[in-house]
Amino acid sequence: MSAAPGSILWLLGHELRMAWYGTGLNKGGKRGRGRFGMAFIVTVGLLQHLVAFAMLRALEHSGMDEAFLAIPLTAILLVCATFMLSSALSSCVMALFERGDLDLLLSSPLPSRSVFAVRLLGIAAATATPYLFLAGPFANVALVLGHPGWLGLYVVICACAMLMACAGMLLTLALVHTLGARRTRVVAQVMAAIAGALVFLLSQAYNFTRHDGSTGPRLLAMLAGQHLFGPGSALWLPGHAILGAPMPLLAALVLAALAFALTVGRTHRFFVHGLQQAAGASRVRARPAGAVRFHFRGSLFDTIVVKEWRLIARxxxxxxxxxxxxxxxxxxxxxxxxxxxxxxxxxxxxxxxxxxxxxxxxxxxxxxxxxxxxxxxxxxxxxxxxxxxxxxxxxxxxxxxxxxxxxxxxxxxxxxxxxxxxxxxxxxxxxxxxxxxxxxxxxxxxxxxxxxxxxxxxxxxxxxxxxxxxxxxxxxxxxxxxxxxxxxxxxxxxxxxxxxxxxxxxxxxxx
Known part of the structure; x- marks a missing residue:
């Protein structure tokens, strides 16, 4: 059953189709490419389920308690959240500056709040999809092995993607308000690149410091002995939510819903204002007063080098x-x-x-x-x-x-x-x-x-x-x-x- 034209579900379906075309698996909308893309996804998915089965069976045999398992799961989720923020920032910049379809949507009879809500939902869905594809097999296999609580993995990933989408949109709009649309496009994309590489830099932080061979184990042992970092600490609630704990799972859902409602309710008008700034950012500046002055360097070689660097910087x-x-x-x-x-x-x-x-x-x-x-x-x-x-x-x-x-x-x-x-x-x-x-x-x-x-x-x-x-x-x-x-x-x-x-x-x- 197809959604009514102009409805939120209809607009959301359009966003998801655009995200699918952006993957390149159905490039040009050709049927052959679409079948190849689906066959590729199914094949990779089957292999992922086999890998997940082997890893979870090994985890069962190791006898690790779920209270301890929540610690690495929380760390993995934090790493993924950093990459989600990077992806959300890139998607927000694309939605505001590059897609070019918001003028048409906002000039239609649709409310601007609905347009903004659907665009934010589309960004969250596009952000969550890769992680659902990678982590979903673990939840499916865990269900077969008798651990239905692992289905909370789907909920936590979607909630985290929504939080990062809201954070990316708020950050992008704040940059538009502070720097203007022209500078925001550059700054936001640079921040997205830095956020994507932040995890890599943090992973190397231990190598930047002076230490001997026993420093790392002693530090981990000290942290494990502290109540704040123990298995029952509130710091590992995201990991417990992944494992299906009811209260942390409910808290993740409520937090994501509140973030979505507040972002849409409080910023959709400024979203329209930011779009107007983005539309005017490409206008040609007025000709400066006075005679035109040309500045040429001493040689053709220097002129070409500086010209290439300037084009890259722009x-x-x-x-x-x-x-x-x-x-x-x-x-x-x-x-x-x-x-x-x-x-x-x-x-x-x-x-x-x-x-x-x-x-x-x-x-x-x-x-x-x-x-x-x-x-x-x-x-x-x-x-x-x-x-x-x-x-x-x-x-x-x-x-x-x-x-x-x-x-x-x-x-x-x-x-x-x-x-x-x-x-x-x-x-x-x-x-x-x-x-x-x-x-x-x-x-x-x-x-x-x-x-x-x-x-x-x-x-x-x-x-x-x-x-x-x-x-x-x-x-x-x-x-x-x-x-x-x-x-x-x-x-x-x-x-x-x-x-x-x-x-x-x-x-x-x-x-």
Whole structure:
């Protein structure tokens, strides 16, 4: 039975269909793609049920009490809540700035409160769906094994998704009120990227501090002995709700319902006001008073480099994607500055991340060039244009790692120089591979750039692995490792140079 046109259920169905199309499993609405997507989901779901069955059976045999099980379940829920907030922030930005259908909905006879409520419900549903898909098999298998309380997992995930959707919407609207629509689009997406990587940074916090081998176990034992962190503590109520405890489960439902009601009741008018600001954010600013002044730099090379950096800085989508890679670089840099570490893993990690960052920036600067025909017709050398673009893409990664590498060279000269060599080689290789094998594409395809050019992505990945592995082996070789390490390092060096040669053989025409 289909809902009446214009009703809340009808609008909610439209939101869910849009979320389904956004997954890409039914791209273009083709029936064949839809069947393939459903078959893929069913197959993965069956495998997840098998894994859940094996894990829960092992948990039963271990004899763990549910009071203790609530502790890791609460920790897992908090981790998922962080990622939910990141997803909700991205969805709120898309709903307010990018979807482009709210003007039509708000100009219809539908009440603005209903439109806002359905949009918020859609954001919550899209936020909860991946976690329901991943965690649902555990609840289903637990029901079969005689633990019906685990069905509370569905309720807790939906309640948590609603809380994070409300928090994301309130935060987005607060940013619109404080910063304006133009700045909010950038700031909210940067905050979403930071929220998504926050769990990774927290997981590395223990490695940032000085400790010996017994510090961690002693700290855990001390916390377990405290009443505040004991199995019966109120801190673990979310975990008890997942296991089906009635009162925590009811509290989660009430809290989510109150958050939804207060968010819709108190902010739906400002939602409309924020939408009006977003619609006016794209208007062209008035021409400044006075004569137009043109500022040109001393050389064409400098002008192109600055122009590329400025274009990247103006695109919030690209900023968030690049920012994520920089955030993941932090846990690798801090141990070098703290302990003067000469670990081979750190050098390999820096090499891989810098190579990935350079590949992304080179794709943005060269493959996603908005006016390639204009550049080809310009009275300038094509070689100069390519070198300037390549410099604009490779310089940021080298500047980022310059300080930790310099620190390492001062305290461990040989290791620092080896790392500097592998990082520089990886960065230059990544830029040249994209320059030679990249295909023109719009910047909106940044996340899916690997699908349109499998060869380039494969060469990038192989090159990164070669230079990262070479840095790993060179450190051991400098420490007097076995002779086979020398042959392995030589093989990786040859492979890295061979990938460059292969990319040059498959090079394309003018950009």
């Amino acid at each position: 695109d919030p989508h690209l900023i968030t994607q690049v920012l994520l890679q920089l955030i993941y670089l932090v846990p690798l840099v801090l141990p070098i500055l703290r302990d003067n570490s000469t670990s081979a893993a750190l050098g390999a990690g820096l090499t891989l991340l810098c190579s990935s960052l350079t590949g992304s920036l080179t794709w943005i600067v060269i493959s996603a060039e908005d006016a390639p025909d204009l550049l080809l017709s310009a009275p300038a050398s094509r070689r100069t244009l390519q070198l300037a673009k390549l410099a604009a893409a490779t310089m940021p990664a080298l500047l980022i790692v310059a300080l930790p590498l310099l620190w390492l060279i001062v305290h461990a000269p040989l290791t620092g120089l080896l790392f500097a060599f592998t990082v520089s080689a990886a960065v230059l290789s990544a830029g040249l591979i994209v320059l030679w094998t990249g295909r023109p594409a719009p910047r909106s395809d940044f996340k899916t750039r690997g699908k349109g050019n499998v060869l380039s992505r494969m060469l990038e990945m192989i090159s990164s692995l070669c230079w990262g592995g070479l840095g790993w082996l060179l450190v051991y070789l400098a420490a007097g490792a076995a002779s086979w390490v020398l042959f392995a390092a030589a093989a990786l060096l040859a492979a890295g140079l061979g990938v460059l040669l292969l990319a040059w053989q498959f090079r394309r025409g003018p950009m």
